[in-house]
Amino acid sequence: MLDALTLDQIRMFVTVAEAGSFRSGASRLLRAQSAVSHAIANLETQLGIALFDRSGHRPVLTAAGLALLEDARAVLLKVDFMKARARGLGEGVETELSLVVDTLYPLPVVAAALKDLRDALPAVRLRVTTEPLGGPLQALRDKRCDLAILAGEDFLDPRIETEALQPVAIVAVAARGHPLARRHKASLSSRDLADHLQVVLEDPTPLSQGRDFGVLSPETLRVGTQDAKRALILAGVGWGRLPRWAVERELADKHLVSLAASALGPAGLAHTATYLARRTDEPLRAAAALLRSALQRHALAADVPAVRRKGARGDAVR
Incomplete structure (x- = not known):
């Protein structure tokens, strides 16, 4: 009976599980609710297990359903990848x-x-x-x-498929005239840094809502671009972290000073995977x-x- 499973059934199962109800799942699939319910019931019969507990107001994944959900998602991802690859083989160079x-x-x-x-x-x-x-x-x-x-x-x-590139060096810096720059040879603690305004990037998406990355100062100035952040740090408005490749010249000319902030990595230097x-x-x-x-x-x-x-x-x- 397992040979009779269809991708349509699997896609319905995943959609209903993610939507939280047969009605919402059917709406996403642009299908009748009765058709979706019938297809998933057939899937359960073919698998010999219950995927959803229907005793409550809303269907809830059973332990078996939860275990098979990741397998179902993996099947759909593989199919999508195969279809995409086939399209690519049949198409020429993109414009x-x-x-x-x-x-x-x-x-x-x-x-x-x-x-x-x-x-x-x-x-x-x-x-x-x-x-x-x-x-x-x-x-x-x-x-x-x-x-x-x-x-x-x-x-x-x-x-999203990812492949590792090279790590990027990130350095904590302040302008030459900034109070922290006078102590650049000394190890700076989190408390030392927290006494000064930190310039940080703001996420233009909701993906990091409620989270901050590497923010140590209670007083921050949030900007939307790396160029704005670099300009404000160069002007002495505050301190912050920048990719080393972007400030090599300023560091060499001593317009910027690297800060030995141990809380942010050895000598204030850290590496971010890309x-x-x-x-x-x-x-x-x-x-x-x-x-x-x-x-x-x-x-x-x-x-x-x-x-x-x-x-x-x-x-x-x-």
């Missing part, structure tokens, strides 16, 4: 390619990869934007981009595949500590 990059990720690496793509496929129109925190993942969820680069491990999704990401239900077409290879190649060539290339977990501080 446009969109990439959303986390603001922490080194733009020189992105630029080098995009140059490789332009040299190989000059007719492909490119669109590149940068967004902080949950922005790149939300762009993928909303299908606003073909590929995204995520930073940290707080914004992952089982429907990932190239794409939707599993969309095909990886020719231009996207070329850009993916170029990003991986240039990421490997980037100057990062060898220990971090072994997959060490990075923090997601901003």
Whole structure:
């Protein structure tokens, strides 16, 4: 009887489980409630188990239903991936390619990869934007981009396929004239940092609602872009954390001073993992595949500590 299972039944099971009722599930599927109820009843008969407890006002997953839910989701993901791959094999080079990059990720690496793509496929129109925190993942969820680069491990999704790129060094800094800069050679505690305003990035999405990453000061100035954060820190408004690649010149010219904040990593330095990401239900077409290879190649060539290339977990501080 198990051979008689259909993808339609499995999709109905997952949809009802996620929607919380047969009525809501049927609405999402644009199907009659009676048809959905009948299909799931048949599925239960074929499996020989009850997937839902229907004794209450709303159906509740049984222990068996809960155990099989992840298997059902995995089946649907595999099917979506197969369909996407088939579409990709039958299609030519895309005319446009969109990439959303986390603001922490080194733009020189992105630029080098995009140059490789332009040299190989000059007719492909490119669109590149940068967004902080949950922005790149939300762009993928909303299908606003073909590929995204995520930073940290707080914004992952089982429907999004990820591949590790290189970790990014994040350094705590303050302007040369800031009070904290006068103590840059001394180890700074959390209390030392909390006495001064911290400039932090604000998530443009609801994905981190109620959470802060690496915020130590009770007084904060929240901004929407990395450029604004960098400008305010350079002006001495407050201290904050920035990707080291973006402030190498300012650190060399001593316009910015790195802070030995032990609470934020050894000598105030930490590393954040980064990932190239794409939707599993969309095909990886020719231009996207070329850009993916170029990003991986240039990421490997980037100057990062060898220990971090072994997959060490990075923090997601901003």
